[in-house]
Amino acid sequence: MKAVASSRLRFLASAHLTLFLPALAVFLTMMAGLLVARGQSPAPPSITVVDLIPASLSGESNQDSEPFLAIQNQNPQVMVASAFTPNPFSMTGNAPVYVSQDGGKTWTLNAITPVQRMTCDITHAMATGENHPRGDLHAGTLACATGITLDESESNDVSLTTTMNVQSTRGNVDQPFVRALGVASGDRIYVGVNDFSQANGRTATIDVSVDGGATYKSIPIESRKTAGQDGPSVRPAVANDGTVYAAFFGWRKFDGKTATSDVVVVRDDAAATGANPFQVLKDRSDKLPGAIVVKNAQIPWSNAPAMGQERIGSTLSIAVDPNHSGTVYVSWADKGSKGDIYTLHVRSSADRGVTWSKTDLPRTTIHNATNVALAVANNGVVGFLYQQLSNGRWVTHIVQSHDGFTTSQDRVLATVPADQPVGQFLPYLGDYDYLLSVSNEFRGVFCANNTPDFANFPQGVTYQRAADFNAKTLNDGSGNPVPISIDPFYFSVPVIP
Amino acid sequence: MRRAYTEAQEKCAKVQEKEVHVKISSLFLRVSFGGACLLLALCGCAKAAAPQATDRAALASKSSIIFSGTVSQLAGASFADVPKSAQTIVVKVDSVAKKPAAVSLKKGDRVTVEVKDPSAFQEGTHATFYTDGWIFGAGVAVKELGHELGTVVAPVRVTNAEKPSAQGKDELSDQELIERMKASDFVVVGRVMDVRKWNAPKPKSGAPSRVTEHDPDWHEAVVEVQSVLKGGKVKGNKVIVRFPNRNDVAWVNSPKFAKNQRGIFCLNRDQSTGASAGGQQANVYTCLGHGDALPISEEARVRALLKNP
Numbered sequence: 001m002k003a004v005a006s007s008r009l010r011f012l013a014s015a016h017l018t019l020f021l022p023a024l025a026v027f028l029t030m031m032a033g034l035l036v037a038r039g040q041s042p043a044p045p046s047i048t049v050v051d052l053i054p055a056s057l058s059g060e061s062n063q064d065s066e067p068f069l070a071i072q073n074q075n076p077q078v079m080v081a082s083a084f085t086p087n088p089f090s091m092t093g094n095a096p097v098y099v100s101q102d103g104g105k106t107w108t109l110n111a112i113t114p115v116q117r118m119t120c121d122i123t124h125a126m127a128t129g130e131n132h133p134r135g136d137l138h139a140g141t142l143a144c145a146t147g148i149t150l151d152e153s154e155s156n157d158v159s160l161t162t163t164m165n166v167q168s169t170r171g172n173v174d175q176p177f178v179r180a181l182g183v184a185s186g187d188r189i190y191v192g193v194n195d196f197s198q199a200n201g202r203t204a205t206i207d208v209s210v211d212g213g214a215t216y217k218s219i220p221i222e223s224r225k226t227a228g229q230d231g232p233s234v235r236p237a238v239a240n241d242g243t244v245y246a247a248f249f250g251w252r253k254f255d256g257k258t259a260t261s262d263v264v265v266v267r268d269d270a271a272a273t274g275a276n277p278f279q280v281l282k283d284r285s286d287k288l289p290g291a292i293v294v295k296n297a298q299i300p301w302s303n304a305p306a307m308g309q310e311r312i313g314s315t316l317s318i319a320v321d322p323n324h325s326g327t328v329y330v331s332w333a334d335k336g337s338k339g340d341i342y343t344l345h346v347r348s349s350a351d352r353g354v355t356w357s358k359t360d361l362p363r364t365t366i367h368n369a370t371n372v373a374l375a376v377a378n379n380g381v382v383g384f385l386y387q388q389l390s391n392g393r394w395v396t397h398i399v400q401s402h403d404g405f406t407t408s409q410d411r412v413l414a415t416v417p418a419d420q421p422v423g424q425f426l427p428y429l430g431d432y433d434y435l436l437s438v439s440n441e442f443r444g445v446f447c448a449n450n451t452p453d454f455a456n457f458p459q460g461v462t463y464q465r466a467a468d469f470n471a472k473t474l475n476d477g478s479g480n481p482v483p484i485s486i487d488p489f490y491f492s493v494p495v496i497p
Numbered sequence: 498m499r500r501a502y503t504e505a506q507e508k509c510a511k512v513q514e515k516e517v518h519v520k521i522s523s524l525f526l527r528v529s530f531g532g533a534c535l536l537l538a539l540c541g542c543a544k545a546a547a548p549q550a551t552d553r554a555a556l557a558s559k560s561s562i563i564f565s566g567t568v569s570q571l572a573g574a575s576f577a578d579v580p581k582s583a584q585t586i587v588v589k590v591d592s593v594a595k596k597p598a599a600v601s602l603k604k605g606d607r608v609t610v611e612v613k614d615p616s617a618f619q620e621g622t623h624a625t626f627y628t629d630g631w632i633f634g635a636g637v638a639v640k641e642l643g644h645e646l647g648t649v650v651a652p653v654r655v656t657n658a659e660k661p662s663a664q665g666k667d668e669l670s671d672q673e674l675i676e677r678m679k680a681s682d683f684v685v686v687g688r689v690m691d692v693r694k695w696n697a698p699k700p701k702s703g704a705p706s707r708v709t710e711h712d713p714d715w716h717e718a719v720v721e722v723q724s725v726l727k728g729g730k731v732k733g734n735k736v737i738v739r740f741p742n743r744n745d746v747a748w749v750n751s752p753k754f755a756k757n758q759r760g761i762f763c764l765n766r767d768q769s770t771g772a773s774a775g776g777q778q779a780n781v782y783t784c785l786g787h788g789d790a791l792p793i794s795e796e797a798r799v800r801a802l803l804k805n806p
Contacts, residue, residue, distance in 0.1 A: 054633050054634045054635065055601060055634070055635050055636070056600060056601050056602070056633045056634060056635065056636055056637045057599050057600060057601065057633050058601040059597075059598050059599045059600060059601055060598075060599035061599075062599075065746075066746075084746050087630075088597055088599045088600060088630060088633060089561035089562065089597050089600065089629060089630030090561055090629065090630065090673075091669055091670070091673045091787060091788070092673055092676065093629075093630070099578070101577075101578055102577075106577070106578070106634065106635065107634070108578045108632050108633060108634030108635075109632070109633040109634070110632055111630070117750075117787075118746075118750075120711060120745075120746045120747040142711075142747070144711065144746075144747035144748065145785065145786065146765075146768065146769045146783070146785055146786075147769055148711060148747060159578065159580060160580060161580075161631060161632065174707075174709045174710070174711065175710075194709070196707050228706075228708075229707065229708060232709060232710060254708060301708070303710060303712060303714075303743065303745070311710065313710065314710070423744075424749065425744050425745060425746050425749040426710070426744055426745050426746065427710070427746065431710060464635070466601065476598075476601055477601030477602075477603065478601065478603045
């Protein structure tokens with residue numbers, strides 16, 4: 001290969017460049033036009049990894065854990081990310097989000113959420129049904145002061161510093177998880193929550209708005225008897241045709257250390273606009289709504305560090321093929337084989353969730369791992385993001401497959417020491433991270449030790465904050481040392497063909 | 498000197514036309530118009546605009562970022578992603594008097610300032626800006642709370658400036674502490690006699706306890722009250738203070754108590770643990786907010802703020 005390359009170089013050097021180069025340009029232009037005409041996208045971008053902390057906050061050393069990401073699909077240069085990042089200048093000011101307007105190359109911190117100082121859970125989505133090129137950001141935030149309060153809010157322009165408009169507020173819920181679908185009549189918003197106000201301990205709930213958040217309706221999606229409640233994670237996923245799935249942990253027993261749980265998937269075929277949403281998918285065993293992907297999984301629950309410095313108990317993800325809503329993937333973690341703390345599994349369904357693979361998809365049983373996030377690209381390729389504790393390091397993987405993981409491409413985005421920095425609170429990295437697809441990219445966010453060491457980031461990395469990669473140290477922009485901490489990282493990975 | 502005097506006159510005329518800028522000038526220019534002009538002419542803008550020390554301190558306390566600099570651009574922005582408007586000016590920093598540890602700001606940096614009255618500034622205007630943070634990206638953008646022309650002569654109370662470590666990043670400003678104390682039922686000086694786990698009673702409805710990663714893991718601190726700084730007399734000079742002992746993100750900023758700890762505690766009647774459903778319990782409080790438990794070394798500051806909020 002090197003020989004071929006060098007011979008081409010010699011040819012170029014000896015050619016009459018004044019004639020050759022214009023001809024080459026015409027040829028390449030024609031080829032590019034041909035590729036576009038045939039519907040092929042331009043050459044995919046390379047992998048990028050960016051530390052979200054902006055240069056002007058180089059002095060920060062917070063534990064900016066539990067990241068999330070929203071992409072404005074009509075204008076994917078605009079993105080919003082979040083983490084447990086406090087307001088950098090005020091104890092009483094708004095909690096911030098990270099905003100990029102250049103496709104993730106640079107990020108600013110913008111204090112626009114309705115929560116004071118720092119959220120204690122935040123997820124968001126940017127649907128595009130309305131004409132807001134830098135919106136509409138729909139967020140579910142938990143504010144934790146004297147109690148825990150859920151705000152469901154929106155921003156029509158995330159580049160401004162206007163506080164998000166709170167559309168709905170209530171307490172007694174946990175872990176809001178927002179997805180949205182843009183339609184002309186108003187964005188449809190789906191917020192998975194564990195709602196402790198639901199009757200009979202059937203707490204898995206989807207808050208649905210079909211009018212851009214103006215009104216919400218809480219829809220319980222658990223139809224079976226529980227151990228007093230369901231697990232914290234309730235995850236919706238929306239296909240372009242309006243099919244909405246949601247996955248949750250149906251807790252059947254709980255002894256304080258282990259939740260005996262079904263992994264349940266519900267479905268709605270009409271964007272949850274009907275009178276009785278999420279009832280259509282019934283399990284063959286009991287004819288009740290909600291297909292049971294796996295029954296009686298033993299899920300360890302620890303509100304103290306259990307895997308490295310991280311807690312465990314409720315990692316769950318669901319993704320639907322955006323263009324073929326019958327294809328859906330689910331991933332979760334439970335107690336795996338002996339000696340293993342927490343094992344990830346991925347299963348799939350090709351018939352709208354009616355039947356599921358009986359065993360894990362090939363090479364998707366991942367030991368000692370958490371923070372799973374799935375996404376499906378426009379070409380059907382599934383992306384599988386997770387963080388694995390391996391040999392004293394947190395290793396962040398993004399795996400892609402176009403054939404149900406029979407073959408796959410695995411890229412390590414980060415491999416960082418798991419014992420440093422010492423955790424300031426839980427979760428250490430987050431109870432979740434996130435993955436999305438847009439055009440020919442998977443884009444996502446994860447959290448990691450921020451030591452500026454290229455060896456920790458095999459695909460390369462860009463820091464906005466002041467960092468010395470030779471000395472492997474951070475500084476505040478004035479040369480004063482800054483201790484390492486947990487930072488959120490954005491990444492973009494080209495979708496495999 | 499003549500030219501400086503003319504410029505000072507023009508500036509003073511603007512001050513008069515606008516009945517003293519919305520900015521710090523409105524707080525501090527309490528001398529007569531003629532006197533101010535004369536002072537400007539004699540001493541230059543910086544000294545002429547100097548406010549009273551107590552007012553300056555009050556404004557400084559409200560400000561999270563204070564710096565002196567020279568206006569380099571009107572209606573501009575110093576970095577992408579800052580919404581540029583007639584109210585945004587770019588200032589080249591000469592010196593930084595106060596900033597949060599996290600914020601990178603130093604001499605020579607260009608800062609976008611959203612000012613209250615753009616007509617008060619021209620390119621080359623030198624001023625001290627009292628500000629709050631706005632947008633943090635490749636550079637810093639701030640919102641003006643006030644300004645005074647020239648470099649501040651008297652040093653402001655510098656809090657947390659130029660300290661790169663995480664220590665002190667959570668320090669409450671005077672204003673924030675005043676607000677915390679206003680919202681409290683009691684502010685006491687006390688000592689923790691004992692700490693023990695506390696289990697909230699099960700609700701009569703029979704509803705199960707919640708299992709959540711945000712479980713507070715309630716504990717109780719028995720606090721001997723040594724003096725009451727705000728609120729009425731405490732019966733028996735002892736109170737029960739409930740606090741979340743969990744190191745979850747929801748409670749990371751809530752004070753954690755240890756036996757023999759002395760301090761100043763901002764207390765509220767318990768409405769958070771769920772125990773109040775059966776009626777108010779005597780002498781049972783919560784201490785949940787950031788800054789609700791202060792070290793005893795802060796006693797003088799707390800007393801001063803309570804006396805002169």
